[in-house]
Amino acid sequence: MSSTAKALTLLSHFSATQPEIGLSQLCRIAGRDKATTYRHLQALESAGFVEQNPATKHYRLGPAMMQLAQVREATVPRKDGAKPALTALADATGETAHVTVLSGQTLYALCECEAPHHGIRAVVDLNTFPLHATASGLCVLAFGPATLFDVAIASLEEFTENTPTTEADLTALVDTVRSTGFGRANQSYEAEIQGLSAPVYDHSSQLAGAVAVACVAARFTPDLEQAIKSELVIAARDITRNWGGVIPAQIEAAWADALSYPNAVERTS
Amino acid sequence: MSSTAKALTLLSHFSATQPEIGLSQLCRIAGRDKATTYRHLQALESAGFVEQNPATKHYRLGPAMMQLAQVREATVPRKDGAKPALTALADATGETAHVTVLSGQTLYALCECEAPHHGIRAVVDLNTFPLHATASGLCVLAFGPATLFDVAIASLEEFTENTPTTEADLTALVDTVRSTGFGRANQSYEAEIQGLSAPVYDHSSQLAGAVAVACVAARFTPDLEQAIKSELVIAARDITRNWGGVIPAQIEAAWADALSYPNAVERTS
DNA sequence: TGATATGGTTCATATATTGAACCGATGTTG
DNA sequence: CAACATCGGTTCAATATATGAACCATATCA
Numbered sequence: 001m002s003s004t005a006k007a008l009t010l011l012s013h014f015s016a017t018q019p020e021i022g023l024s025q026l027c028r029i030a031g032r033d034k035a036t037t038y039r040h041l042q043a044l045e046s047a048g049f050v051e052q053n054p055a056t057k058h059y060r061l062g063p064a065m066m067q068l069a070q071v072r073e074a075t076v077p078r079k080d081g082a083k084p085a086l087t088a089l090a091d092a093t094g095e096t097a098h099v100t101v102l103s104g105q106t107l108y109a110l111c112e113c114e115a116p117h118h119g120i121r122a123v124v125d126l127n128t129f130p131l132h133a134t135a136s137g138l139c140v141l142a143f144g145p146a147t148l149f150d151v152a153i154a155s156l157e158e159f160t161e162n163t164p165t166t167e168a169d170l171t172a173l174v175d176t177v178r179s180t181g182f183g184r185a186n187q188s189y190e191a192e193i194q195g196l197s198a199p200v201y202d203h204s205s206q207l208a209g210a211v212a213v214a215c216v217a218a219r220f221t222p223d224l225e226q227a228i229k230s231e232l233v234i235a236a237r238d239i240t241r242n243w244g245g246v247i248p249a250q251i252e253a254a255w256a257d258a259l260s261y262p263n264a265v266e267r268t269s
Numbered sequence: 270m271s272s273t274a275k276a277l278t279l280l281s282h283f284s285a286t287q288p289e290i291g292l293s294q295l296c297r298i299a300g301r302d303k304a305t306t307y308r309h310l311q312a313l314e315s316a317g318f319v320e321q322n323p324a325t326k327h328y329r330l331g332p333a334m335m336q337l338a339q340v341r342e343a344t345v346p347r348k349d350g351a352k353p354a355l356t357a358l359a360d361a362t363g364e365t366a367h368v369t370v371l372s373g374q375t376l377y378a379l380c381e382c383e384a385p386h387h388g389i390r391a392v393v394d395l396n397t398f399p400l401h402a403t404a405s406g407l408c409v410l411a412f413g414p415a416t417l418f419d420v421a422i423a424s425l426e427e428f429t430e431n432t433p434t435t436e437a438d439l440t441a442l443v444d445t446v447r448s449t450g451f452g453r454a455n456q457s458y459e460a461e462i463q464g465l466s467a468p469v470y471d472h473s474s475q476l477a478g479a480v481a482v483a484c485v486a487a488r489f490t491p492d493l494e495q496a497i498k499s500e501l502v503i504a505a506r507d508i509t510r511n512w513g514g515v516i517p518a519q520i521e522a523a524w525a526d527a528l529s530y531p532n533a534v535e536r537t538s
Numbered sequence: 539t540g541a542t543a544t545g546g547t548t549c550a551t552a553t554a555t556t557g558a559a560c561c562g563a564t565g566t567t568g
Numbered sequence: 569c570a571a572c573a574t575c576g577g578t579t580c581a582a583t584a585t586a587t588g589a590a591c592c593a594t595a596t597c598a
Contacts, residue, residue: 244335
């Protein structure tokens with residue numbers, strides 16, 4: 001590990017809950033020598049990556065972050081940050097994958113990717129996603145602003161015989177999503193289509209949207225469901241990372257539980 | 270200079286106008302060896318500070334910037350406090366407005382706002398602002414720590430034929446800023462760009478940075494200068510207020526004098 | 539007053555960084 | 569199409585640079 005990489009990992013110890021850290025404290029957290037840590041902080045400070053609170057001498061993230069984040073945002077718009085993960089997801093699952101973004105009270109399609117594996121495949125052709133009947137919508141209801149639930153029950157349009165049409169039905173579905181970390185729509189929007197989704201987050205620490213897989217129901221087996229879920233987790237982490245967000249710990253925990261990998265954080269890059 | 274500092278300065282070469290840079294190109298820009306630059310980029314990539322465009326192999330700023338900027342903003346919420354005033358300033362003047370923050374001996378760009386009024390407008394695309402050649406820099410020299418003046422005269426790079434290149438020239442400019450309360454850069458950094466700035470303060474009662482307007486020189490008239498100055502005062506007061514600071518009485522007095530509104534404190538919201 | 543924190547500094551040691559030269563691939567050009 | 573240029577990436581000997589135990593100066597507290 002290069003000394004540069006070591007210096008940079010120091011930055012990862014700053015967070016909203018612990019925004020300012022003293023030298024000795026940071027040494028303990030990072031498990032590194034004090035002189036070394038001090039020099040690393042000096043280097044970071046010279047580049048504006050950290051600065052010292054003049055009053056306490058504690059260190060905090062510096063102003064250069066703001067400038068660089070602006071350039072990053074101008075360089076990689078949101079859609080581009082989702083596309084690679086989406087194609088990987090479609091390829092790995094062999095099913096159609098798509099990403100939705102929540103804007104206000106509406107869930108919009110951002111982009112979509114069809115896997116070429118099968119002659120029969122789901123085609124996602126929506127501008128806006130009904131909250132109560134799609135996997136992405138349920139995901140947003142479960143993890144997004146609470147006010148959305150009222151919006152959803154105000155228009156419980158019945159698309160298929162599986163569409164939830166009562167508040168009780170919808171509450172039950174959303175509760176399941178909350179406990180598993182995955183949105184699931186069993187032919188509730190279109191017959192013969194099974195949807196599975198996972199939430200994605202952005203820099204605001206709020207839910208930003210969902211990533212989902214639409215699967216032809218005839219192919220849907222417990223094995224495929226497990227496979228899709230584990231790929232969804234990878235895609236959701238990737239997109240969230242590109243959008244500057246973090247997956248809430250409780251959702252990571254729910255995923256780990258649902259996938260029966262009690263301690264799974266096997267891919268963080 | 271530590272290798273970490275060298276690696277970090279690579280990041281400053283990325284900008285909105287040049288968001289992606291190839292290895293060889295970056296070596297030329299940074300004036301460093303290719304192997305070294307490559308390893309530095311590897312270290313930066315491992316921390317998510319840069320990433321490679323898979324298609325072109327060119328490097329660009331990475332997703333980690335977004336997360337860190339989020340934490341920084343949560344720690345020192347400056348950008349949110351500056352943005353409304355900045356858009357109002359850009360809108361009222363019809364020119365490009367920006368805010369800079371002083372950290373240590375370096376003046377960083379915090380955010381920028383372009384007015385849509387004109388087809389031709391200034392584009393601020395800087396990571397750090399030279400102290401001697403920009404309106405914001407002169408403002409900081411005039412009202413910030415005295416030690417900055419030594420830093421400034423240590424590197425009097427000549428950007429245009431109007432750039433001050435002697436200590437005497439710079440002293441004269443800074444004295445003018447002190448007596449008027451406004452930083453002014455008449456095409457001293459870029460030809461055809463007139464800069465005007467005002468200091469902003471934070472809770473520490475120290476100078477925190479500057480708010481500035483970059484104006485296309487061809488449009489610059491005495492009337493516009495007066496208009497920009499009075500808008501700058503409004504913006505500087507607003508930002509200072511949001512950052513928990515107070516404008517020193519002597520600067521308020523200088524402003525009132527310069528604007529020929531002897532008792533002007535007519536808008537403080 | 540002594541014990542224990544803190545942020546910051548020193549210096550011999552040796553480890554990690556450096557850059558000229560090199561490689562294979564791709565693209566240009568007369 | 570062969571010669572040339574440029575690209576991203578790699579190698580290895582030379583050495584510049586990072587390292588950490590011990591050490592300050594200062595502040596806090598019992």
